[in-house]
Amino acid sequence: MQNIRKISDSTIRRLSLYYRALSNSEKDGYFTVSSQDLAKKERLTPAQVRKDLSFFGSFGTRGLGYPVKELKEKIGSILGLNRSWNVALIGVGNLGSALASYKEFQKQGFHIKLLFDNDPKKIGSSIDGIPILDIKQIGTQLKQNKIDLVIMTLPGHTAQGVAEEVVRAGVKAILNFAPVSLKVPEDVFLRNENMAIELEYLSFCLKNRNNPGKHA
Amino acid sequence: MQNIRKISDSTIRRLSLYYRALSNSEKDGYFTVSSQDLAKKERLTPAQVRKDLSFFGSFGTRGLGYPVKELKEKIGSILGLNRSWNVALIGVGNLGSALASYKEFQKQGFHIKLLFDNDPKKIGSSIDGIPILDIKQIGTQLKQNKIDLVIMTLPGHTAQGVAEEVVRAGVKAILNFAPVSLKVPEDVFLRNENMAIELEYLSFCLKNRNNPGKHA
DNA sequence: TATATATTGTGAAAAATATCACATATGCAA
DNA sequence: TTGCATATGTGATATTTTTCACAATATATA
Ligand SMILES: NC(=O)c1ccc[n+]([C@@H]2O[C@H](COP(=O)([O-])OP(=O)(O)OC[C@H]3O[C@@H](n4cnc5c(N)ncnc54)[C@H](O)[C@@H]3O)[C@@H](O)[C@H]2O)c1
Ligand SMILES: NC(=O)c1ccc[n+]([C@@H]2O[C@H](COP(=O)([O-])OP(=O)(O)OC[C@H]3O[C@@H](n4cnc5c(N)ncnc54)[C@H](O)[C@@H]3O)[C@@H](O)[C@H]2O)c1
Numbered sequence: 001m002q003n004i005r006k007i008s009d010s011t012i013r014r015l016s017l018y019y020r021a022l023s024n025s026e027k028d029g030y031f032t033v034s035s036q037d038l039a040k041k042e043r044l045t046p047a048q049v050r051k052d053l054s055f056f057g058s059f060g061t062r063g064l065g066y067p068v069k070e071l072k073e074k075i076g077s078i079l080g081l082n083r084s085w086n087v088a089l090i091g092v093g094n095l096g097s098a099l100a101s102y103k104e105f106q107k108q109g110f111h112i113k114l115l116f117d118n119d120p121k122k123i124g125s126s127i128d129g130i131p132i133l134d135i136k137q138i139g140t141q142l143k144q145n146k147i148d149l150v151i152m153t154l155p156g157h158t159a160q161g162v163a164e165e166v167v168r169a170g171v172k173a174i175l176n177f178a179p180v181s182l183k184v185p186e187d188v189f190l191r192n193e194n195m196a197i198e199l200e201y202l203s204f205c206l207k208n209r210n211n212p213g214k215h216a
Numbered sequence: 217m218q219n220i221r222k223i224s225d226s227t228i229r230r231l232s233l234y235y236r237a238l239s240n241s242e243k244d245g246y247f248t249v250s251s252q253d254l255a256k257k258e259r260l261t262p263a264q265v266r267k268d269l270s271f272f273g274s275f276g277t278r279g280l281g282y283p284v285k286e287l288k289e290k291i292g293s294i295l296g297l298n299r300s301w302n303v304a305l306i307g308v309g310n311l312g313s314a315l316a317s318y319k320e321f322q323k324q325g326f327h328i329k330l331l332f333d334n335d336p337k338k339i340g341s342s343i344d345g346i347p348i349l350d351i352k353q354i355g356t357q358l359k360q361n362k363i364d365l366v367i368m369t370l371p372g373h374t375a376q377g378v379a380e381e382v383v384r385a386g387v388k389a390i391l392n393f394a395p396v397s398l399k400v401p402e403d404v405f406l407r408n409e410n411m412a413i414e415l416e417y418l419s420f421c422l423k424n425r426n427n428p429g430k431h432a
Numbered sequence: 433t434a435t436a437t438a439t440t441g442t443g444a445a446a447a448a449t450a451t452c453a454c455a456t457a458t459g460c461a462a
Numbered sequence: 463t464t465g466c467a468t469a470t471g472t473g474a475t476a477t478t479t480t481t482c483a484c485a486a487t488a489t490a491t492a
Pocket of ligand 1 (some may be wrong): 090091092093094095096116117135152153154155156158162178179195314315316317320372
C-alpha cells in the first residue's frame with residue numbers, strides 16, 4: 001500500500017490484464033484464483049501479480065488465493081471502471097466507425113455519446129443511435145455534454161489542430177490513433193494507440209529469428 | 217554495437233517512433249536531425265535516443281546530428297521494413313475491414329494478401345482487391361501463399377482455436393486484437409493490441425487526477 | 433489439537449532500463 | 463590554423479522494475 005503517484009505505468013497496464021482475466025474466471029464460475037492462476041492466464045509471474053496487487057492493499061487469503069468477484073470489483077474501482085465516463089469520438093472513418101459500434105468499451109463504463117466529422121455526407125447521420133455532429137460545433141458540444149475523454153481517429157495531419165480545440169474545451173484525456181505525436185499541456189492525459197509499433201516489432205522478430213549474432 | 221539478443225523490448229518499440237519521426241522530417245525537407253530534435257518529436261530524452269541508436273552502430277556526425285534519409289533507411293532495415301512481408305487477416309468484421317483497407321501498413325512492407333472469414337455472406341467477396349476466403353481453407357492457403365504474419369480480428373472465444381490452426385500452418389508471427397491471451401508455442405512471436413488497456417489507463421489517470429494521496 | 437499443505441504479502445537482492453556527464457569529433461568562421 | 467560552438471557515443475551512475483525467498487497465515491484432515 002503506497003502513494004498512488006509512485007505506482008508504475010506497467011503496473012497499471014497489468015491491472016487491466018488482471019481485470020480481464022478475472023472477468024473470464026468469474027464467467028467460468030470460479031470463486032477464487034491464486035496469483036499462479038492469474039499469472040498463467042496473462043503470461044506473467046505469480047510474484048509480479050502479488051507485487052502489483054500489494055501496492056493497493058491486500059486482497060487475498062493466505063493458503064487460498066484471491067476472491068474472484070471481490071478482486072475484480074476492487075481492480076475495477078482502482079481503474080475507475082465502476083463509474084461511467086462520457087466519451088466523444090472524432091473522425092468517423094473506417095477505424096472510427098468500427099470503434100463507435102464496438103460495444104465492449106461501453107460495458108466498462110466508456111459511453112460514446114458524440115461522434116464528430118467534417119464530411120457533410122456524414123454529419124447529421126448516426127451510428128447505433130450516436131449522432132455524428134459537425135466538427136465546427138466541437139467546442140460547445142464537448143462542454144455541453146460534459147465529455148471526459150476523447151478518442152481521435154482522424155488523418156494524421158489534422159490531429160494536432162483538433163487536439164488543440166479539444167484541450168480548449170477542457171477535456172483532460174485523449175486516446176489518439178493518428179500516427180503523430182500530439183503536443184498537449186501537462187495536465188492533459190494522452191495515450192497513443194500505435195498499431196505500427198506492434199507490426200514493426202513482429203517484423204523485427206521475424207527478421208532476426210535465425211540471426212542471434214551481431215547486427216550488421 | 218552489441219548482440220542483438222540483448223536489445224530490449226522498449227528500445228525496439230522506440231525505433232518505430234524514430235522511424236516515424238524521421239519519415240516526417242524527410243517529408244518536411246530536413247537533411248539532418250539531432251538527438252534533441254528526435255527526442256522532442258517523440259517526447260523522449262536526447263540521451264535515450266543516442267543510447268538506443270548506439271546499440272546498432274554509430275550513425276551520426278558529432279557537432280551535426282544524424283542524416284535523416286540514411287538513418288531512416290538504417291532503422292527501416294533494422295526493423296525489417298526494407299523488405300516485404302506476406303500478411304493474412306482473419307475475421308473481416310468491423311475492425312478487420314478497417315485494417316484491410318488501411319494503406320499505410322502496405323507502405324511499410326506489410327502486404328495483406330488474404331482475408332479469411334466463416335460468414336458465407338462474406339466469403340467470395342473482396343476488399344480493395346483482397347479476396348475473402350473460407351476459414352476452412354486456412355491451412356492450405358497460408359502455406360501456399362507463404363504467409364509470414366497473421367492479423368487476428370476475430371471474436372475472443374474463437375481466437376485460440378484459429379490461432380492453433382495458424383500455428384499448425386507454420387506461421388511464426390501473430391498480431392492479435394481479440395481480448396484474450398493466446399497460448400502459442402515458444403517459437404511463435406505474438407503481440408497483442410489491447411485498446412482497453414489504454415482506455416483503462418486514461419480512466420485511472422482521470423480518476424486520480426485530484427487525488428495524489430494514498431489509495432483507499 | 434496437531435500436522436501437512438497451500439498461498440499470500442513483502443523486504444531484500446538482482447536485473448533491466450534510463451540518465452548523466454564528458455571525452456571526442458566535426459563544422460565553421462576568422 | 464586556431465578556436466569556438468555543437469552534438470555524438472558511451473562508460474559510469476542512478477533509478478526503476480522484476481524476481482527471489484521466506485515468514486506469516488489460512489484451510490483441511492485426522
Ligand atoms: N484504418 C485503420 O485500420 C487504421 C489503423 C491504424 C491507424 N489508423 C489511423 O487512424 C486514423 C483514421 O483512420 P481511418 O482509416 O479511419 O481513416 P478514414 O479516412 O477512413 O477516416 C478519417 C475520418 O476523419 C474525418 N476527418 C478528416 N478531417 C477531419 C477534421 N478536421 N475534423 C473532423 N473529421 C475529420 C474524415 O471525414 C473521415 O471520416 C488515421 O490517422 C489513421 O492513420 C487507422
Ligand atoms: N471493433 C472494434 O473497434 C474493436 C476494438 C477493440 C477490439 N476489438 C476486437 O477485435 C475483434 C473483432 O472485432 P469486430 O468489432 O470487428 O467484430 P465483428 O463481429 O464485427 O467481426 C468479427 C468477424 O469475425 C468473423 N468470424 C467469427 N468467427 C470466425 C471464425 N471462426 N473464423 C473466421 N472468421 C470468423 C465474423 O464473421 C466477423 O466477420 C474482437 O475480438 C473484438 O473484441 C474490436
